[in-house]
Amino acid sequence: GAVVSQHPSRVICKSGTSVKIECRSLDFQATTMFWYRQFPKQSLMLMATSNEGSKATYEQGVEKDKFLINHASLTLSTLTVTSAHPEDSSFYICSARDYGGETQYFGPGTRLLVL
Amino acid sequence: SQQGEEDPQALSIQEGENATMNCSYKTSINNLQWYRQNSGRGLVHLILIRSNEREKHSGRLRVTLDTSKKSSSLLITASRAADTASYFCATDAWNGNKLVFGAGTILRVKS
Numbered sequence: 001g002a003v004v005s006q007h008p009s010r011v012i013c014k015s016g017t018s019v020k021i022e023c024r025s026l027d028f029q030a031t032t033m034f035w036y037r038q039f040p041k042q043s044l045m046l047m048a049t050s051n052e053g054s055k056a057t058y059e060q061g062v063e064k065d066k067f068l069i070n071h072a073s074l075t076l077s078t079l080t081v082t083s084a085h086p087e088d089s090s091f092y093i094c095s096a097r098d099y100g101g102e103t104q105y106f107g108p109g110t111r112l113l114v115l
Numbered sequence: 116s117q118q119g120e121e122d123p124q125a126l127s128i129q130e131g132e133n134a135t136m137n138c139s140y141k142t143s144i145n146n147l148q149w150y151r152q153n154s155g156r157g158l159v160h161l162i163l164i165r166s167n168e169r170e171k172h173s174g175r176l177r178v179t180l181d182t183s184k185k186s187s188s189l190l191i192t193a194s195r196a197a198d199t200a201s202y203f204c205a206t207d208a209w210n211g212n213k214l215v216f217g218a219g220t221i222l223r224v225k226s
Contacts, residue, residue: 036216095214102146104214106160
């Protein structure tokens, strides 16, 4: 099946710093990428949807200025958590879907810990 | 936002037994998908069932869909300890381009 990678897999940072997470589709062109957040023992909550070359669509309650999403190419989307705080500590997962595809392929996730 | 509920929230069974997980949703859908997640890992796609399908099989997995009740079930037959994981249903709505996940069921298979 299609492969989606994320980098880094784990990051620890100090409060107030910004963290960038990359999501890449390795063997297909992802016209749409999605970013999810998952707190311990909870389900995935969709944060935003991004289409290549256009602005991301954020879900209600997600601050667009805090979670910057860039989908600059058909194989790469980045999520930047700006001025991270301890409450932003979570598991961030991206997924990608190719044009007309029904299946979303998920990355392995990035665990963020903000001290 | 989450689409619906899954039950049970947690399920513990012996190896060899069957495991059944249920998922309910609220809006009209294009398809419903089941995913598996091992602890602290990403999601693995298990099976997709379209709104005009009622049942689908894949190996030891059997998925049913009842659009009149807005519910789906995932059956894992002859469970193995390696099936221990969290299982999520996710719906793909007609008017959306995104998956909305249920709360998930934590399955533990004891050997």
